[in-house]
Amino acid sequence: MTTATPTVAAGTQKTDGTPTTTAGRVRKRLNSRTATLVSIVIAVVWTIPTFGLLVSSLRPEDEIKTTGWWTAFTNPQFTFENYEQVLFGRSASSGQLAGSFINSLAITIPSVLFPLAFASLAAYALAWIKFRGRDWLYIAIFALQIVPLQMALVPLLKFFSTGVTLGGVTLMPAWDLVDEQKFAQVWFAHTCFALPFAVFLLHNFISQLPGDLMEAARVDGATHPKIFRTIVLPLITPALAAFGIFQFLWVWNDLLVALIFAGGGDETAPLTVRLAEMAGTRGNEWQRLTAGAFVSIVVPLIVFLSLQRFFVRGLLAGSVKG
Amino acid sequence: MEFDFAAEQPKLLMLMYGLVAFVLVVGGLLLLLDVVPAWFARRREAQLVAASASGAPLPRRPRQREGIFALFFLLPTLLLLTIGLVVPAIRTLLLSLMNGDSTEWVGLRNYGFLFSDDAMLRVLTNTLIWVLLVPLVATGFGLIYAVLVDKARFEAVAKSLIFLPMAISFVGASIIWKFVYAYRGEGDQIGLLNQIVVSLGGEPKQWLLESPLNTLLLIVIMVWIQAGFAMVVLSAAIKAIPGDIVEAARLDGVSPWQMFWQITMPSIRPALIVVMVTLTIATLKVFDIVRTSTNGNYDTSVIANEMYNQAFRYGQSGQGSALAVFLFILVIPVVIYQIRNLRQQREG
Numbered sequence: 001m002t003t004a005t006p007t008v009a010a011g012t013q014k015t016d017g018t019p020t021t022t023a024g025r026v027r028k029r030l031n032s033r034t035a036t037l038v039s040i041v042i043a044v045v046w047t048i049p050t051f052g053l054l055v056s057s058l059r060p061e062d063e064i065k066t067t068g069w070w071t072a073f074t075n076p077q078f079t080f081e082n083y084e085q086v087l088f089g090r091s092a093s094s095g096q097l098a099g100s101f102i103n104s105l106a107i108t109i110p111s112v113l114f115p116l117a118f119a120s121l122a123a124y125a126l127a128w129i130k131f132r133g134r135d136w137l138y139i140a141i142f143a144l145q146i147v148p149l150q151m152a153l154v155p156l157l158k159f160f161s162t163g164v165t166l167g168g169v170t171l172m173p174a175w176d177l178v179d180e181q182k183f184a185q186v187w188f189a190h191t192c193f194a195l196p197f198a199v200f201l202l203h204n205f206i207s208q209l210p211g212d213l214m215e216a217a218r219v220d221g222a223t224h225p226k227i228f229r230t231i232v233l234p235l236i237t238p239a240l241a242a243f244g245i246f247q248f249l250w251v252w253n254d255l256l257v258a259l260i261f262a263g264g265g266d267e268t269a270p271l272t273v274r275l276a277e278m279a280g281t282r283g284n285e286w287q288r289l290t291a292g293a294f295v296s297i298v299v300p301l302i303v304f305l306s307l308q309r310f311f312v313r314g315l316l317a318g319s320v321k322g
Numbered sequence: 323m324e325f326d327f328a329a330e331q332p333k334l335l336m337l338m339y340g341l342v343a344f345v346l347v348v349g350g351l352l353l354l355l356d357v358v359p360a361w362f363a364r365r366r367e368a369q370l371v372a373a374s375a376s377g378a379p380l381p382r383r384p385r386q387r388e389g390i391f392a393l394f395f396l397l398p399t400l401l402l403l404t405i406g407l408v409v410p411a412i413r414t415l416l417l418s419l420m421n422g423d424s425t426e427w428v429g430l431r432n433y434g435f436l437f438s439d440d441a442m443l444r445v446l447t448n449t450l451i452w453v454l455l456v457p458l459v460a461t462g463f464g465l466i467y468a469v470l471v472d473k474a475r476f477e478a479v480a481k482s483l484i485f486l487p488m489a490i491s492f493v494g495a496s497i498i499w500k501f502v503y504a505y506r507g508e509g510d511q512i513g514l515l516n517q518i519v520v521s522l523g524g525e526p527k528q529w530l531l532e533s534p535l536n537t538l539l540l541i542v543i544m545v546w547i548q549a550g551f552a553m554v555v556l557s558a559a560i561k562a563i564p565g566d567i568v569e570a571a572r573l574d575g576v577s578p579w580q581m582f583w584q585i586t587m588p589s590i591r592p593a594l595i596v597v598m599v600t601l602t603i604a605t606l607k608v609f610d611i612v613r614t615s616t617n618g619n620y621d622t623s624v625i626a627n628e629m630y631n632q633a634f635r636y637g638q639s640g641q642g643s644a645l646a647v648f649l650f651i652l653v654i655p656v657v658i659y660q661i662r663n664l665r666q667q668r669e670g
Contacts, residue, residue: 036474
């Protein structure tokens with residue numbers, strides 16, 4: 001910032017008094033009222049695609065397929081039929097998203113809780129317990145953030161399906177999971193992939209807690225587990241919320257991990273997998289796609305809108321997810 | 323319309339098992355950490371009492387073993403990272419040097435395939451287009467919007483609307499935009515884009531079938547999602563510029579244009595770099611959008627999509643692994659750049 005000051009001074013001299021035409025035009029353009037107007041217009045344009053989806057999902061099938069959603073305002077016909085069909089319809093083509101919705105929940109909840117708990121424990125140890133090699137360990141975990149999860153997919157799937165044998169000795173048998181048991185694989189994969197970022201984010205918060213507080217607790221004879229539970233956890237609730245929301249959105253919206261570890265069966269496929277499948281095989285069944293897409297969007301939207309404050313804080317604290 | 327609740331019960335039961343496992347593992351760990359030190363403390367107390375009763379010299383206080391605590395705190399994380407990330411990554415590296423069903427070593431043949439096969443070259447070009455365009459456009463847009471909306475009257479609402487797509491899954495976003503791009507051969511158009519084209523006197527098109535335009539249209543989806551992220555981070559950076567600097571510049575009679583280039587830009591440079599780097603990495607790994615919109619057909623495939631196809635659809639784990647490793651190699655320089663910048667910042 002100190003380097004910027006002289007250039008500014010130089011610039012001022014040039015435009016002192018009568019502003020150059022360019023500057024004048026820019027000033028006019030950046031005039032706050034115009035700026036407000038432009039920003040509102042952009043915001044509206046940004047929202048139109050989503051809005052169109054919502055309107056369409058409420059229109060009867062024939063209408064969706066023959067007229068644009070914008071005609072719904074001059075010729076209003078609305079129905080919940082699409083949602084009923086897509087959620088509870090009996091035919092295989094309808095999507096049966098109610099089951100997938102439950103799958104999404106069953107996948108997401110543990111996939112948020114496990115990394116949250118493990119990472120906060122690890123972050124505390126890395127920040128406040130003194131042991132040899134601590135800094136190196138932190139750097140190693142930090143560096144793992146950049147490994148794309150694609151690097152782990154093939155061997156991890158093999159790990160679940162064939163187990164581990166080393167020199168003819170079975171160290172771990174195959175998991176052999178069927179149907180809804182496959183959720184466990186997805187939890188495991190999501191937890192592993194989330195940990196480096198989670199440790200990094202929570203370490204940022206935990207290491208900034210006042211050292212005096214820890215010292216005082218130590219002097220009073222509190223052990224590390226006690227300090228962790230009674231002092232650290234309550235203080236880092238905002239950070240936990242930030243990561244929780246982050247991970248929730250990530251897992252709920254994930255397609256790749258679910259596709260590989262949950263598969264496409266009715267028992268396990270979450271909303272994203274089912275929707276991607278519908279978009280591929282029934283790309284013109286807009287009445288189902290629009291309603292289905294909205295079903296998958298509504299939960300993260302609610303979470304996001306109600307907890308936006310925490311989410312933004314988390315983003316700003318650690319926007320280097322790899 | 324019926325809903326077979328019985329069919330859902332096993333899933334909920336499984337979820338319950340998961341939650342019970344969570345409580346047992348985490349609770350058990352905390353309990354263990356509480357009980358074990360307490361037990362040692364009691365034993366030591368007993369020793370002290372016994373020693374003082376018998377008049378023997380007091381045993382020396384053992385050195386505090388904090389390392390043991392650290393080990394238990396870190397155990398789950400280290401175990402999972404090793405099993406789930408480190409070992410698989412190394413194995414992927416090895417698999418990329420083997421043939422399709424991992425029975426023979428083939429050297430660098432899989433990598434040769436990446437750079438010789440025509441379809442693969444198309445994939446690499448597409449990825450390059452994505453990586454060049456998305457971070458630039460999304461960050462540029464986010465920056466302009468953050469400046470425009472700064473201190474405007476509806477700032478909070480306007481920002482929320484731009485930020486909203488962040489909550490929507492890539493799959494959902496792809497469906498939203500596929501609907502915008504939708505095409506009908508005859509009669510009224512149902513897709514917004516074709517409707518606009520028609521009302522301007524043009525011919526409707528099958529947008530997603532036309533290469534290379536379709537890749538650009540998919541990139542629009544990514545920009546639509548990520549611009550909000552850029553905007554939020556940059557907006558926070560703009561608000562963090564010290565007020566007195568802005569005030570001093572204003573007193574000097576600086577025009578908004580100069581204010582932007584000479585005050586705002588240098589001040590938010592670190593945030594700008596973070597956003598660009600984050601978006602670049604996210605773009606390199608983009609998968610869901612391509613898969614949902616076109617499934618990689620019509621010349622739109624990118625590395626992550628091809629990696630999935632090779633490894634999980636065609637059973638070519640060698641070529642799939644090579645693609646994953648290549649992705650990893652592409653990420654490394656970006657991250658090094660980021661780290662160097664952070665270090666400069668700290669020194670400067």
